[in-house]
Amino acid sequence: MSKADDIRRLMRTEGAAVAANAQGFNEGRYASVAELDDYEGLKAEARAIKEDAIERLPELLDQLRESVESNGGTMYVAEDAADANDYIRSVVADRDADRVVKSKSMTSEEIEVNEALAADGVDVVETDLGEWVLQLADEAPSHIVAPAIHKSREAIADLFAERFDTDEPLETAEDLTHFARERLGEQIVDAQVGLTGANFLTADTGSMALVTSEGNARKTVAATDTHVAVAGVEKVVPTVEDLRPFVELIGRSGTGQDITSYVSLLTPPVDTPVVDFTDDETPLSAFDADREFHLVLIDNGRMGMREDDQLRETLYCIRCSACSNSCANFQSVGGHAFGGETYSGGIATGWEAGIEGYDTAAEFNDLCTGCTRCVNACPVGIDIPWINTVVRDRINRRDDEAAEWLVDGLTPDEEDEGAPLQKRFFGNFETVAKLGSLTAPVSNWLAKTDASRWAMDLALGIDPRRELPEFQRETLVDWFAGRESRVADPTRRVVLYPDLYTNHVQVERGKAAVRVLEALSVDVVVPPVPSSGRAPYSQGMVATATDHAERVSDALAPHLDDGRDVVVVEPSDHAMFTREYARLVDEEPFARLSANSYEILEYVYGLLENGADESAVRSGDGAEIAYHSHCQQRTLGLETYTVGVLERLGYDVATTDVECCGMAGSFGYKSDYYELSMDVGERLRDQLVADDVRDRPVVASGTSCLEQIDSLLERQPRHPVELLVE
Amino acid sequence: MSTSALTQFEAALDELGASATHVERDAFGDHVEELLDPPAVGVTLEETLGDDALSLDGTSVSVDPTPVELREATTGVTAATLGIADYGSVVLTPTTRGSELVSLFVDRHVVVVRASDVVDDMKTAVDTLAVEFRETGGSAIVATGPSATADMGELVQGAHGPREVHVVVVEDE
Incomplete structure (x- = not known):
């Protein structure tokens, strides 16, 4: 099945349930973290603890071993899945156990311990209700926290009816839960071995934290005489005190609960008596707490990730699922498409690359569009889009394609990064745009022919259902060069960055930006500057993006020396200058460029706040407007400036709150992803056609968003800066 | 403990769908009796709370039940070592007398906490536990509201653990 078919099938069969649940969790997260007095401070604390723990990992593991052993338990560090399974099988065999009850553990999914034990004839029972449903259905988790989110x-109800002979049909969620509880309850009290995960382990005391809501993990430990805990080596933190930020953040970040019902802080083996549940004579206190404890820590590639400067951050992950729930693509397809062997969502790229390898990561890595909506959601501040970009780059370099020569002629790549044809085309869009403007309108006519679209689909995977950008013969830079500066006594001086789209395609918004700035007494120059590198960056062509970044930095430096601010119309390019360039150019030039770069409406806001004459720009006179901010712009906290300017000018502004429009640069153009892109776009469309919004003109900041909205609505959207002129 | 912490504790419990009541030490036994949905089992509370007045003697609670009694019980009564005001959480300690079993294998959990043991926030609670863990190698369950699951298509209270939680706050100062 092709990738597009696979995605289409999953959207049809699982999309509705995934969308409802993931969006519900995501909304819950926003509400729950808003109640914290110092959310950012707590995240910073959590991050610092993880950074320190991973840095000192070998030492902490030694300390943990001492603690566990002095508590009377054993600790085994397994090199890989087979090693871990051999150890667990031997523990189960030594106990002569015929049943193992399990609470939810993604790490146990990673090593596939159920299969290993079943091969020995052991009855392995998942007791988390979601995991149990999947065990009955023989399906894989589609979400790292709520594994059956897709059902x-x-x-x-259908599954239970098929598998069990129940007296009455089970219909409500209460019926289903009650049935599962009773059935599993019988199996739990009859098991010898309890297998749990561990969300965190403390080196100082050999304790573990288990974050659950059903109570099955508590029962799994309390009702059995042999406790096996399986966890990745990265789960260790120095002290019990260190658990506090995680306890407060993990539920909020994931499913939007302030805290889950149970946070078990266990120092195994626990003191709970091991009882015979059929005994009707002996009081509980007369049973001994004769319990074994085995901590099985898994390396399975993690120590290698720790040595890898780019993948290391992945080890800070606390598996909360915020990056899944906040991801527009994940909300549409779930973890069966956006996931690898075990893990799903944005961070899965790091996990799967490190644990399974790049072939597995390559299967779903393109679903990260780099929208960055997960960045602020991650409780430990992992730059998840960067990990996706790095892994994409590494995948590109492995997958040299035979037809390379064909593109090399059309779109010469500055660095040979081995990216496939489609990625090179989009990554080198600057060349395409330059050629397009040079030969417009002929280039636009030619591109529109059926034959061209067929060839583009075939060779480049560009979906024929997408309208292509129309290149303007006169670029913004050309237009500007042909006019005189109009500001006699400027209050500020800027260089307006001619981003690729504003310069070649949406030239009108660039002209509007110049006019607004000049009306507010700002001296403007629009010099030729290379494209930002956003396009190759999105394709994982990091070397090419770095080359762009260095040239842009060099080209803008004299203007910064000259005391000019940098103003950017396209938010994704502004985000390059203020966020992504941190990885691509040296510290000093990055610090200067990022500190002096402004998104256009952010700049206008600043001008108005500092006394610029508001009457020099067009007022809104109470007009109603709908505004869709751009994903990367929102991550940087800049949406508020556009809304602020529009409100100040007298507009009544309705805003959208979807995480992303779905277009995300080149993503929505790709044949494999067109339908997914439109499915994500539907959520934006729904908000723009809602009762109070449907008659409002639409403005949007991003090029991609404008194109997506144009394809979703009858109304043609504009950039907000265009409202300020006319 | 401060008055505001207690108020916050009860407000948080209310939001969780758990209920809470206050009782003076000398009215403890009668008060607990009213909260039971029989049959009820329990563990000795004096051990955890260090106060002979907080005893289940004289109530219909079967203290230190057999495993079969436990499984047939509807209500379980145990003590919490701490309450956490900002979350409405109680801190349960698994003891050699089976407190964890009595807290967990029942439909209705009645938890007794002293007003003076209700702390303001999670940080105070975790810091307290940290010191205790290092000294005693102990364990604790931070329990917040009833057990719950969303795995069956919508949120249901009462998954593997209790469906109802009632917290008895004993005025002790």
Whole structure:
């Protein structure tokens, strides 16, 4: 099945349940973290603890071993899945156990311990209700926290009806839960071995934290005489005190609960008596707490990740699922498409690359569009889009394609990064745009022919259902060069960065930006500057992006020396200057460029706040407007300036709150992803056609968003700066 | 403990769908009796709370039950070592007398906490536990509201653990 078919099938069969659940979790996260007095401070604390723990990992593991052993337990560090499974099998065999009950553990999914034990004839029972449903259905988790997120109540009722002979049909969620509880309850009290994960381990005391809501993990430990805990080596933190930020953040970040029902802080083996649940004579206190404890820590590639400067951050992940829930693509397809062997969502690229390898990561890595909406959601501040970019780059370099020569002629790549044809085309869009403007309108006519679209689909995977950008013969730079500066006594001086789209395609918004700035007494120059490198960066062509970044930095430096601010119309390019360039150019030039770069409406806001004459720009006179901010712009906290300017000018502004428009640069153009892109776009469309919004003109900041909205609505959207002129 | 912490504790419990009541030490037994949905089992509370007045003697609670009694019980009564005001959480300690079993294998959990043991926030609670863990190698369950699951298509209270939680705050100062 092709990738597009696979995605289409998953959207049809699982999309509705995934969308409802993931969006519900995501909304819950926003509400729950807003209640914290110092959310950012807590995240910073959590991050610092993880950085320190991974840095000192070998030492902490030694300390943890001492603690566990002095508590009377054992600790085994397994090199890989087979090693871990051999150890667990031997523990189960030594106990002569016929049943192992399990609470939810993604690490146990990673090593596939169920299969290993089943091969020995052991009855392995998942006791987390979601995991149990999947065990019955023989399906894989689609979400790292809520594994059966893709199954509706009706689907679970059908599954139970098929598998069990129940007296009465089970319909409501209460019925289904009650049935599962009773059935699993019997199996738990009859098991010898309890297998849990561990969300965190403390080196100082040999304790573990288990974050759950059902109570099954508590029962799994309390009702059995042999406790096996399976966890990745990265789970260790120095002290019990260090658990506090995680306890407060993990539920909020994931499913939007302030805290889950149970946070078990266990120092195994626990003191709970091991009882015979059929005994009707002996009081509980008369049973001994004769319990074994085995901590099985898994390396399985993690120590290698720790040595890898780019993948290391992945080890800070606390598996909360914020990056899944906040991801527009994940909300549409879930973890069966956006995931690898075990892990799903944005951070899965790091996990799967490190644990399984790049072939597995390559299967889903393109679903990260780099929108950055997960960045602020991650409780430990992992730059998840960067990990996706790095892994994409590494995948590109492995997958040299035979037809390279064909593109090399059309779109010469500055660095040979081995990226496939489609990625090179989009990555070198600057060349295409330059050629397009030079030969417009002929280039636009030619591109529109059926034959061209067929060839583009075939060779480049550009979906024929997408309208292509129309290149303007006169670029913004050319237009500006042909006019005189109009500001006699400027209050500020800027260089307006001619981003690729503003310069070649949406030239009108560039002209509007110049006029607004000049109306507010700002001296403007629009020199030729290379494209930002956003396009190759998105394709994982990091070397090419770095080359762009260095040239842009060099080209803008004299203007900064000259005391000019940098103003950017396209938010994704502004985000390059203020965020992504941190990885691409030296510290000093990055610090200067990022500190002096402004998104256009952010700059206008600043001008108005500092006394610029508001009457020099067009007022809104109470007009109603709908505004869709851009994903990367929102991550940088800049949406508020556009809204602020529009409100100040008298507009009544309705805003959208979807995480991303779905277009995300080149993503929505790709044949494999067109339908997914439109599915994500539907959520934006729904907000723009809602009762109070449907008659409002639409403005949007991003090029991609404007193109997507144009394809979703009858109304043609504009950039907000265009409202300020006319 | 401060008055505001207690108020916050009860407000948080209310939001969780758990209920809470206050009782003076000398009215403890009668008060607990009213909260039971029989049959009820329990563990000795004096051990955890260090106060002979907080005893289940004289109530219909079967203290230190057999495993079969436990499984047939509807209500379980145990003590919490701490309450956490900003979350409405109680801190349960698994003891050799089976407190964890009595807290967990029942439909209705009645938890007794002294007003003076209700702390303001999670940081205070974790810091307290940290010191205790290093000294005793102990364990604790931070329990917040009833057990719950969303795995069956919508949120259901009462998954593997209790469906109802009632917190008894004993005025002790």
